[in-house]
Amino acid sequence: MNETTSPRPNNLDAFWMPFTANRAFKTAPRLLASAKGMSYYTPDGREVIDGTAGLWCCNAGHARPEIIEAVQKQAAVLDFAPTFQLGHPLAFQAATKVAQITPPGLDHIFFTNSGSESDDTALKIALAYQRARGQAQRVRLVGRERAYHGVGFGGLSVGGIGGNRKQFGALLPYVDHLPHTHAPEHNAFSRGQPAWGAHLADSLENLVALHGDTIAAVIVEPMAGSTGVLVPPVGYLQRLRALCDKHGLLLIFDEVICGFGRLGAHFGCERLGVTPDILAMAKGLTNAVVPMGAVAASDAVYNTIVEGAPAGIELFHGYTYSGHPLACAAAIATIDVHVREDLPGRALALEKYFEDAAHSLKGLPNVVDIRNMGLVAGVELTSRPGQVGDRATKVFHRCFDAGVLIRTTADIIALSPPLIAEKSHIDRIFETLAQAIRAEAD
Numbered sequence: 440m441n442e443t444t445s446p447r448p449n450n451l452d453a454f455w456m457p458f459t460a461n462r463a464f465k466t467a468p469r470l471l472a473s474a475k476g477m478s479y480y481t482p483d484g485r486e487v488i489d490g491t492a493g494l495w496c497c498n499a500g501h502a503r504p505e506i507i508e509a510v511q512k513q514a515a516v517l518d519f520a521p522t523f524q525l526g527h528p529l530a531f532q533a534a535t536k537v538a539q540i541t542p543p544g545l546d547h548i549f550f551t552n553s554g555s556e557s558d559d560t561a562l563k564i565a566l567a568y569q570r571a572r573g574q575a576q577r578v579r580l581v582g583r584e585r586a587y588h589g590v591g592f593g594g595l596s597v598g599g600i601g602g603n604r605k606q607f608g609a610l611l612p613y614v615d616h617l618p619h620t621h622a623p624e625h626n627a628f629s630r631g632q633p634a635w636g637a638h639l640a641d642s643l644e645n646l647v648a649l650h651g652d653t654i655a656a657v658i659v660e661p662m663a664g665s666t667g668v669l670v671p672p673v674g675y676l677q678r679l680r681a682l683c684d685k686h687g688l689l690l691i692f693d694e695v696i697c698g699f700g701r702l703g704a705h706f707g708c709e710r711l712g713v714t715p716d717i718l719a720m721a722k723g724l725t726n727a728v729v730p731m732g733a734v735a736a737s738d739a740v741y742n743t744i745v746e747g748a749p750a751g752i753e754l755f756h757g758y759t760y761s762g763h764p765l766a767c768a769a770a771i772a773t774i775d776v777h778v779r780e781d782l783p784g785r786a787l788a789l790e791k792y793f794e795d796a797a798h799s800l801k802g803l804p805n806v807v808d809i810r811n812m813g814l815v816a817g818v819e820l821t822s823r824p825g826q827v828g829d830r831a832t833k834v835f836h837r838c839f840d841a842g843v844l845i846r847t848t849a850d851i852i853a854l855s856p857p858l859i860a861e862k863s864h865i866d867r868i869f870e871t872l873a874q875a876i877r878a879e880a881d
């Protein structure tokens with residue numbers, strides 16, 4: 440099948456689309472039928488440059504032959520084997536491969552199938568750890584306003600995006616939130632980490648004062664992605680780390696977006712100089728070829744739960760597809776590509792060019808902030824009165840029609856191209872975006 444002969448569906452009714460305005464979409468569908476390298480192709484063969492690596496996940500570019508071949512080969516050898524009380528070689532190889540790129544000391548890998556499952560798994564491991572070390576009263580989880588930790592009840596509860604929560608009732612009890620770090624009045628148009636805001640981490644002291652020794656863990660995205668690209672202020676994560684240590688709380692980093700080279704290192708924590716106790720990942724792990732997530736736990740966390748348990752199952756948690764053979768094959772091949780081509784180094788080398796291109800939008804109508812790190816940029820627009828998200832949605836449609844895929848949250852535009860991008864792709868993405876922003880100037 441090539442770009443021009445891909446099938447076009449003749450009925451759009453049955454697929455209840457996720458996070459989509461189903462009625463609006465189905466009256467004017469935008470379909471992607473194939474992909475290669477930096478580009479998608481529509482069913483009629485029109486090229487759309489991928490400014491978002493799919494959904495922040497195809498970091499090595501689309502249709503990588505190495506990954507495709509590994510998955511095809513594995514499907515013929517072992518389609519599936521359970522990992523409950525059984526094993527298959529690739530799951531152990533994949534875990535070892537992941538542990539080779541996680542920060543030293545975060546070497547125990549639990550496999551999941553998505554970012555949401557990784558976050559819920561990380562939260563459950565934190566609770567199990569506190570109980571195993573004799574701190575069973577630590578049942579409280581702390582998240583942060585404006586955080587996105589997926590759509591499971593755990594991740595949603597610690598998440599901080601009101602719109603995602605309001606349809607679903609009370610969610611988990613015993614959850615509290617830190618303030619978010621978005622402060623355009625101090626930090627607008629920052630390049631890289633903003634200077635102002637490290638002290639916002641000190642709010643954790645207030646939560647400890649309020650909740651005493653009942654907090655198990657704090658979870659944050661090192662750089663908050665889905666909420667509109669919030670880069671952590673200089674020193675903020677260091678302060679959070681120090682406060683977690685002081686009060687006996689585990690620090691969980693949700694690196695579902697920050698991982699796999701996005702911030703110019705294998706993981707964001709490496710770039711930002713702070714190591715968590717538990718690291719949740721997904722997306723770029725398999726280049727999105729097969730769904731997979733993972734959680735990396737520290738020696739202390741793993742040993743406390745596993746070595747400290749009586750004989751028998753140590754952690755009553757897992758998914759039928761934890762360590763699925765096809766996902767493992769994809770993960771191994773993906774990490775090999777990242778290491779061989781030094782994709783994190785490539786992202787770091789391109790960062791300045793990408794940053795300059797993003798900040799060249801300063802001065803365009805309604806652009807009130809631009810922020811960036813690694814190969815991520817957020818461009819914030821003023822909202823039309825009473826119509827939050829309308830302007831950015833129309834910019835998105837204009838870019839799509841002009842052959843560039845961007846992503847929007849309310850009136851914030853996020854760019855996160857595959858790490859194989861050339862400067863010419865970056866030019867094209869930002870030129871197209873500039874034209875679309877100008878066209879929506881009213």
Ligand SMILES: Cc1ncc(COP(=O)(O)O)c(C=O)c1O
Nearest residue numbers: 553554555587588589665695696
């Ligand atoms: C930081 C973060 N955590 C968790 C998730 C959820 O991942 P998934 O959609 O694979 O469940 C996402 C998805 O965008 C994310 O950005």
